[in-house]
Amino acid sequence: MSEKVYARNVEALKNGTVIDHVPAGMGLRILHLFKLTEYGERVTVGLNLSSGHMGSKDLIKVENLVLSEEQANELALLAPKCTVSVIEDFEVVRKQKLAIPDEVTGIFACPNSNCVSHVEPVKSHFRVRVTEHDTKMKCKYCEKVFSKSIVVDAR
Known part of the structure; x- marks a missing residue:
């Protein structure tokens, strides 16, 4: 054996x-x-x-x-x-212990190619909101709301 x-x-x-x-x-x-x-x-x-x-x-x-x-x-x-x-x-x-933050700065790029964060010397900034079915991220600059998966996968 x-x-x-x-x-x-x-x-x-x-x-x-x-x-x-x-x-x-x-x-x-x-x-x-x-x-x-x-x-x-x-x-x-x-x-x-x-x-x-x-x-x-x-x-x-x-x-x-x-x-x-x-x-x-x-x-x-x-x-x-x-x-x-x-x-x-x-x-x-x-x-x-991990908890999804309320805000995140400087890690993810905004998926909106027209967002000012792509042309100005500013760090990206998102407000994070967890819903029952998804996590949403709102860009501080263009104010567009994206599903977390779209922001995380943006390059």
């Missing part, structure tokens, strides 16, 4: 942040939108890792960086069921 052997797919992190249970395919988008590679710290990314709960998932580990509550909540717009764990000395010391 053979025993199952379990191995970690990603190296352990001494200090920093682990963003786990990211929907497969969203890991690189999160890296880009949150500029996680610009801190000068080691970043480990696992893409399409097997997951009992999700089938497959992405995972991001950033050394020596702890996301603010605001940053963690902004992640909830892209990956509402992800977990954000703070690691100190190889141990999880805190799991940040």
